[in-house]
Amino acid sequence: MTEIDDVDHQLLRMLREDGRRTFSEMAPEVGLSVAAVKRRVDRLRQSGVITGFTVQVDHSKLGWSIEAFVELTYTGTTPVGEIVRTAYKTAEVQAVFTIAGAPDSLVHVRVRDIGHLQHVIDGLRRTGNVTGTKTLMILGSWTRN
Amino acid sequence: MTEIDDVDHQLLRMLREDGRRTFSEMAPEVGLSVAAVKRRVDRLRQSGVITGFTVQVDHSKLGWSIEAFVELTYTGTTPVGEIVRTAYKTAEVQAVFTIAGAPDSLVHVRVRDIGHLQHVIDGLRRTGNVTGTKTLMILGSWTRN
DNA sequence: TCTGAAAGCACCGCCCT
DNA sequence: AGGGCGGTGCTTTCAGA
Numbered sequence: 001m002t003e004i005d006d007v008d009h010q011l012l013r014m015l016r017e018d019g020r021r022t023f024s025e026m027a028p029e030v031g032l033s034v035a036a037v038k039r040r041v042d043r044l045r046q047s048g049v050i051t052g053f054t055v056q057v058d059h060s061k062l063g064w065s066i067e068a069f070v071e072l073t074y075t076g077t078t079p080v081g082e083i084v085r086t087a088y089k090t091a092e093v094q095a096v097f098t099i100a101g102a103p104d105s106l107v108h109v110r111v112r113d114i115g116h117l118q119h120v121i122d123g124l125r126r127t128g129n130v131t132g133t134k135t136l137m138i139l140g141s142w143t144r145n
Numbered sequence: 146m147t148e149i150d151d152v153d154h155q156l157l158r159m160l161r162e163d164g165r166r167t168f169s170e171m172a173p174e175v176g177l178s179v180a181a182v183k184r185r186v187d188r189l190r191q192s193g194v195i196t197g198f199t200v201q202v203d204h205s206k207l208g209w210s211i212e213a214f215v216e217l218t219y220t221g222t223t224p225v226g227e228i229v230r231t232a233y234k235t236a237e238v239q240a241v242f243t244i245a246g247a248p249d250s251l252v253h254v255r256v257r258d259i260g261h262l263q264h265v266i267d268g269l270r271r272t273g274n275v276t277g278t279k280t281l282m283i284l285g286s287w288t289r290n
Numbered sequence: 291t292c293t294g295a296a297a298g299c300a301c302c303g304c305c306c307t
Numbered sequence: 308a309g310g311g312c313g314g315t316g317c318t319t320t321c322a323g324a
Contacts, residue, residue, distance in 0.1 A: 001208045012202060019164045019198035024317055033293050038319075049206045053164035054290070056197045057157060063146045069242070069251060084287050094289050097214070100282040106214060137245040142229050144239050145199070169300055178310050183302070 002047045007032065008040060012050075015041075016145045019053045059110055066111045067138040070121060071103035075129035078104075086127035092120045103134070147192045152177065153185060157195075160186075161290045164198045204255055211256045212283040215266060216248035220274035223249075231272035237265045248279070 004012075007030050014021055014029065023041070027034045044050040059065075074083065080098050083105050087096045095108040107124065111117045117135075125133055149157075152175050159166055159174065168186070172179045189195040204210075219228065225243050228250050232241045240253040252269065256262045262280075270278055 002206045004207060012200065015200035016202070017197075017199075019200045022317060023319095034318080035294080035320085036292055039291080047206065048203055050200055051203050052162075052201045054162075054199060054201055055157065055160035055164045055195055056199055057161070058193055058196050061147050061192065061194045062149060067242075069244075080285065084285070088287055088289065096287045097212075097281075097283050098285045099214075100284050103281070106281060136242075136248070136251060138242050139245050140225065140229070140243045142233055142241045144233065167300060179300080180302085180311075181309050184309085 002049050004044075004049065008044060008049075011037065011040060012044070015050075015053075064110045064112055066113060066117055067141070068109050068111075068117060069136040069138065070107045070109060070124060071134040071136070072105045072107060072124060072130055073103045073132040074105075075131055078129045082128055087124065090120060090123055092116070103132075147194050149189075149194065153189060153194075156182065156185060157189070160195075160198075209255045209257055211258060211262055212286070213254050213256075213262060214281040214283065215252045215254060215269060216279040216281070217250045217252060217269060217275055218248045218277040219250075220276055223274045227273055232269065235265060235268055237261070248277075 010030050011026060014026055023034045023037045027037045030037065032040075041050070072083070083098060084096050087093050087105070087107050090109075092109045092111050093107055094110050097106040097108075099105055109117070109120050111120055121133060121135060124130065155175050156171060159171055168179045168182045172182045175182065177185075186195070217228070228243060229241050232238050232250070232252050235254075237254045237256050238252055239255050242251040242253075244250055254262070254265055256265055266278060266280060269275065
């Protein structure tokens with residue numbers, strides 16, 4: 001576990017709000033020089049606390065307006081790696097969570113319409129040794145910054 | 146729904162991999178000038194396809210090593226806004242999904258240890274008119290870039 | 291570890307095609 | 308819509324405290 005001080009937390013919070021915020025903009029806010037801020041952010045990347053930067057996309061604006069979680073249960077012999085591998089080959093799968101207990105995994109999917117969802121679920125059913133699925137249709141979502 | 150061409154998709158893919166990639170770095174890859182790339186990204190922000198940029202953090206490196214989904218069910222009279230509001234006031238809540246059917250919502254939480262998880266779940270139980278919870282402990286996860 | 295300065299680059303607005 | 312230029316600001320490195 002990496003030790004982080006208050007200034008680092010401030011920097012992380014600012015970068016969570018806007019990952020393209022400049023060092024020269026953040027420097028006066030944390031009361032350090034631009035070079036010091038850069039050194040800290042570089043260090044956070046080096047130590048693996050910051051794993052990267054990314055863009056946030058509104059997929060509904062691109063026509064992918066339906067989201068769902070699919071709970072999957074497998075036969076007892078199915079290895080975890082297999083579960084993830086079969087799921088992420090599917091382009092519509094956004095994330096895969098392996099779970100302790102029942103269900104065995106939770107798959108976040110994003111699709112264009114209901115027919116498309118049906119197709120993706122059918123695909124998930126066919127892969128691995130799926131013994132059951134339950135689909136949770138997402139009506140709305142909120143994510144912390 | 147916004148119309149997007151292949152170059153825009155390329156730009157989005159590159160920015161998903163690294164949200165701080167520069168226009169001058171992307172321009173030769175898509176075969177356009179720097180100015181043209183900037184105009185396209187500006188247009189994607191303007192049209193709402195790009196909602197922002199953010200940093201990706203490895204929370205386990207900071208000691209928040211346990212993740213779980215909590216399925217919540219409410220009394221029939223609980224409005225959706227109430228569900229989300231009570232959940233996101235809790236700092237440990239990363240995301241809230243409102244669901245069609247049962248359960249009524251799915252809450253993604255991140256905590257330091259099991260005792261902490263217990264505390265957060267107790268808090269969720271107390272808020273609103275929760276009639277039941279089910280906790281899915283996350284063993285591993287994979288997210289598409 | 292921080293600051294400050296200098297050199298290199300990217301960004302951004304403007305004009306032109 | 309894309310290309311190119313010039314001014315401005317940011318980034319990056321290095322010396323010094």
